[in-house]
Amino acid sequence: MTELEQYRAKIDELDRQMTALFEQRMDVCKCVVQYKAQNGMEILQAGREDVVLQKARNNLKDQDYAEDIEEFYRQMMKISRAIQAREMERMGVSKDETKPAVVGFQGVAGSFSEEALLMAFAPDQPRRNYPSFEEVFVALKSGEIDYGVLPIENSSTGSINAVYDLLMKYDFYIAQEVFVPVAQHLLALPAASMEDIREVYSHEQGFEQSRAFLAQHPDWKQIPYHNTAISAQMVSQAGDVHKAAIASGRAAELYGLKILRPTINTEKHNYTRFIIVAKALQPQEDANKISMVFTLPNEPGALYGVLKEFAKGDINMLKLESRPAPGKTWEYVFYADFEVAHGLSQAQPIVQALWGQGVAAKLIGAYKKQNQ
Numbered sequence: 001m002t003e004l005e006q007y008r009a010k011i012d013e014l015d016r017q018m019t020a021l022f023e024q025r026m027d028v029c030k031c032v033v034q035y036k037a038q039n040g041m042e043i044l045q046a047g048r049e050d051v052v053l054q055k056a057r058n059n060l061k062d063q064d065y066a067e068d069i070e071e072f073y074r075q076m077m078k079i080s081r082a083i084q085a086r087e088m089e090r091m092g093v094s095k096d097e098t099k100p101a102v103v104g105f106q107g108v109a110g111s112f113s114e115e116a117l118l119m120a121f122a123p124d125q126p127r128r129n130y131p132s133f134e135e136v137f138v139a140l141k142s143g144e145i146d147y148g149v150l151p152i153e154n155s156s157t158g159s160i161n162a163v164y165d166l167l168m169k170y171d172f173y174i175a176q177e178v179f180v181p182v183a184q185h186l187l188a189l190p191a192a193s194m195e196d197i198r199e200v201y202s203h204e205q206g207f208e209q210s211r212a213f214l215a216q217h218p219d220w221k222q223i224p225y226h227n228t229a230i231s232a233q234m235v236s237q238a239g240d241v242h243k244a245a246i247a248s249g250r251a252a253e254l255y256g257l258k259i260l261r262p263t264i265n266t267e268k269h270n271y272t273r274f275i276i277v278a279k280a281l282q283p284q285e286d287a288n289k290i291s292m293v294f295t296l297p298n299e300p301g302a303l304y305g306v307l308k309e310f311a312k313g314d315i316n317m318l319k320l321e322s323r324p325a326p327g328k329t330w331e332y333v334f335y336a337d338f339e340v341a342h343g344l345s346q347a348q349p350i351v352q353a354l355w356g357q358g359v360a361a362k363l364i365g366a367y368k369k370q371n372q
Contacts, residue, residue, distance in 0.1 A: 025076075026083050033084040034091070051368065052077065074122070101146035102126045104136045110251035111229035116178045116274035117149045131226060133162055137170045140279060147175065148277040154182070156267035157208040164323050164335060167277070167293075167364065174291050174365030176276035184210050184246050184265040187232050187257040192241035194260060199223055201231035202246035205272075210246055213264040220244075232257055275365075283366035287343040289318070291365035292336045292351070295325060297358050306334075309353045315340065339369065 001009070056069045103125055105113040117127060128145055130136050136148040150166075153159045167174075184206055188197065199221045200207075200214070206228045207214065214222065225231040228247035235245045236255035244260065245251075252259055296302040310317055318337040325331040340346040344366050354361040 022076075026080065029080045029083055030087050033087045100126050102128060102144070103147045103149060104128045104130055104139050104145035105149040106130055106133050106136050107227035108229045108233055110232060110248060110254040111227050112180050112182055112248060112272055113149050113151060113227075113274065114229070115248070115250065116151075116180045116272075119180065120149065120176055120178050120274075120276055134166055137166050137172065137277075140172065140277065141170055146278070148172075149178075149274055150277055151205075151272050152275050153273045154205060154209065155269070155271040155273075156265070157205055159321060160205070161323060163275075164321070165326070168323070168326065168333060172277050172279055172364075173281045174275045174367060175278040175282045176367050177289070177370050178274045178276070179271045179370050180274060182209065182265065182270045182272050183249065183263045184228070184270075185249055185252065185259045186213075186244055186261040186264050187235065187247055187252045187255075188244040188260050189235070189239065189241050190256070190258050192244070192258075192260065196241040197244045197260070198242040200244045200246060201225045201234060203228050203231070206231070206246040209265040209267070209270060212266040213261070229254075281363065281366070283344050284368055285343065286368055287366040288340055289365075289367055289369035290338055290340055290344075290347045290363060291367075292338070292347070292361060293364050294334050294336070294354060294359050294361035295331070296334070298331065302357075302359070303334075305357050306354060306359060309350055309357075310338065313346070313350055315346070315350070 053070050053073055056073050057063075057066050060066060060069055101121075103117055103121055105111070105117050105127065106129070107113050108129055111129075114127075114129070117125070121127075128139065130139060133150060136145070136150060139145045140148045150163050151160050152163045184202075186197075186200070197217070197220060201223050202210075202225060204224050207222055207224070214220065225234065225245075228245070229251045231245035232247040232251035232255045235243045236257055245257070246264065249259065249262075251257070294306065296306070307317075316339045318339060319335070321335050322332040323335065325333045338347075344363070347363060347366065351361045351363060
């Protein structure tokens, strides 16, 4: 046997093993879809494919194959979805339940929200964009979309309170989190120079994150706009060299602008945490981060009693933030994020203990903690 024939024989043997493993994997997929149907769960769940792709990359010894293994798994999961759809049809479940989830985000193409969507979902995921945060929530409530992608905090400017308030107003849940590295650039028309700029457009977060740079140009008029990418789009359409936008590099490419000054954000390690919002709680099997909302009775030591329960459970609280309670003067709602080792089973006793203290507590998310 020649050396080439030996290689081919080895490939044939590997193919035989891969075929057997493929068959086993698809059989398990059928079991999964049967379980989901019996328990009223959605067939396609936010972020699952991203988790699978990340695990595949991590399992590689040679990272030169990273892009190739992603493509391999994307195709295999596409086949898996088709098999699950056939299984659902065999079980007599409506095909509508197997259609891809529609995802909504605020802004336009080139926004950081769209970038978060692309990180959490497949590149061809059906999507819709909306002018405001609340319109994303309204679309989710009406069933027009299945998930919403929304920013909730930035590493340098803090929480985005409007989104916290909307979570409370619509009583929705966090299904996943995504950290997006944010580099804010000063964008303008190709013919513009720094000396031409008179007006700068951006979202308030864009201004806040670039405060030190903007302080060097006190003569510029700062005009808050709906979204960083929409700001770039407007500057492009205006055709005025006196206008500039603070937005992403991708927005510059999409709207034919040039980067006058790159990375003008004050904090160079700048991240925005986005959440994937769903109408129902979707606890993940490997959840190690819990989000909770609670209100306290107006009495001394009430907050201490809550914190004591976390300490007794040896639970690391990642974040605790208060917001005014809607319609109640001088009363507050608390949002908490904390780490767990055993998912919901570790979080539920905390909730029950708080209920026993007269604290109105509710879990609003059980998901995998992401690294930034």
